[in-house]
Amino acid sequence: MKVTLWGTRGSLATPGPETLQFGGNTSCVSIQGSEDTIIVLDGGTGIRKLGQHLPDSIKQVYILLTHLHMDHVQGLPFFAPLRREGVEVHIWGPASTTMGLRARLLRYLSPPLFPISVREILSDLHFHELPSGTIGIHEFEVTAQLIIHPNPTVGYCIRDQGHAVTYLPDHEPALGAKSFPIGEDWTSGYDLAEGVDLLIHDSQYTSAEYETRVGFGHSCLHHAFRFGQLTQVKEFVPFHHDPTHTDQMLDKMINDAVDELQPSYAVIPGKEGTVIEVGA
């Protein structure tokens, strides 16, 4: 699997000279499978650039949304294949207890928040609600499960030819835990991440910041690293960086955490444009 990070910032797009290395676009990752099918994870502002890289001849697009917060859907209307007639676009994402995925997404894809309504989108849109067990998408086997984050949110595990990538961009598994982790069976996201080749995980805060932001739905880097150790992943990408964190701060945060916790897995800083080969 070829994993490309198109947007790694959390909460708000943060362009500027201080974020050139890690990037300012919000969450979007693509995974190209063994038969060249491409899955798109989240539709943050990073999805615009992904759309420019996809060939005009593409006829099917598969988008997996973790949840519908703005930083994960804001780029969708700017994703070129959505505006192309004859392209079949499948979108998976969580419903709420009272409203379906399509209706929830339309709250954003309609005036006054956005000038174009979904009826004017030229591609052939299909919505699929989660959680719904395992999904087969060509060569991929995708598992979606609810995870801890405000409003219904899922994480994904994507498997292809015996290798696995888990994507948990917004995740606060330590919420309410008096010590973290308290055990495999009581840890949000454990089943999705256990033993995977690559884990892309929320690492938004420093430990000090987390103390004042408990319940916001995000992890500090230390909790994320402990989650990676609990789940025994092979490679780890810190992701969903806080908008206030500059390149310099992120380098220091990650280096300090690696020095302190000595993780058993490889740490790949979540920088926009990074390409990771899994199972190569």
Added chain:
Amino acid sequence: MAQKEIEVILARQLAEYLALPIFIVDPNGDLLYYNESAEEILGSRFGETGPISANNLAEIFKTVDTDGTPIKSSKLPLMKAMVSKQPSHGNLWIEGLDGRLRSIAVTAFPIIGQADRFLGAIAIFWEVRK
């Protein structure tokens, strides 16, 4: 061991911080967790007993009605909430692991998660002191 459903994990985390005694059971009626406040009434610590199967639960914690007649497990508020998928309330006596008989009131409700998934039930109970 399989990971618990997210709604159940969040329920435990809430229960850990509440002063109200709380039981959380899975769809089979197996006791997954009880909090520190419940430990006082049950006369045992969760850290010592761990999860308890539905069968063992009835043997360990004996329940009687206000006349002293044993209550069938199907008549307990927790089991009624499980079966009916509706809230249920009742008053009863319970004998915990410490052998002491306590008068308690119980309110139980089903855990219905996202996409209408039935995930078990929660019982909140408190000792009735005269």
